[in-house]
Amino acid sequence: MRAARFRRLAAVTAGSTFLLMCVGAYTKAIGAGLACPDWPTCYGTWIPFLRPDVMAAAPYTTGQVFAEWFHRLLAAATGFLLVATGVAAWRRQPRGRPELAGVLAALLLPVQVLLGGLTVTQDLQALIVTAHLGTAVLILASVVVAAVGRRLTPG
Numbered sequence: 001m002r003a004a005r006f007r008r009l010a011a012v013t014a015g016s017t018f019l020l021m022c023v024g025a026y027t028k029a030i031g032a033g034l035a036c037p038d039w040p041t042c043y044g045t046w047i048p049f050l051r052p053d054v055m056a057a058a059p060y061t062t063g064q065v066f067a068e069w070f071h072r073l074l075a076a077a078t079g080f081l082l083v084a085t086g087v088a089a090w091r092r093q094p095r096g097r098p099e100l101a102g103v104l105a106a107l108l109l110p111v112q113v114l115l116g117g118l119t120v121t122q123d124l125q126a127l128i129v130t131a132h133l134g135t136a137v138l139i140l141a142s143v144v145v146a147a148v149g150r151r152l153t154p155g
Contacts, residue, residue, distance in 0.1 A: 013147075014140065014146075021133075023071045032068045034060075034068075035067065036048070087106070088102065111135055112136065115131050
């Protein structure tokens with residue numbers, strides 16, 4: 001993969017990661033962190049809005065459920081971008097700091113997914129929520145280094 005294509009992929013991944021963090025912060029701010037009380041599904045279904053009976057029985061507003069559900073949907077899409085960035089970084093030769101940062105971001109993904117699930121299943125325990133955010137910051141920093149570092153580094 002050419003440097004310009006890798007840089008664009010890493011930049012799109014960084015943008016998606018930042019947007020995901022903003023949606024996560026919004027979800028927390030509106031008190032919707034447990035609006036989908038199970039994980040990885042939401043009220044036992046992948047798309048709760050297709051089940052009016054589920055939505056009618058939910059103790060959260062439709063907006064709160066949507067915020068949490070959308071955070072998960074965006075997390076899945078961002079996860080695919082992180083894997084693609086990590087694979088592209090691993091395949092680039094020679095491998096420098098930007099590529100290693102891209103690989104690091106992909107390696108942190110399973111940890112982040114586990115923390116995201118624990119955030120819900122452990123009822124928003126402060127330590128888990130903090131670790132989830134901290135890992136997100138590390139992932140964001142890594143993909144930013146991959147995008148910007150490759151721009152500054154020849155090759």
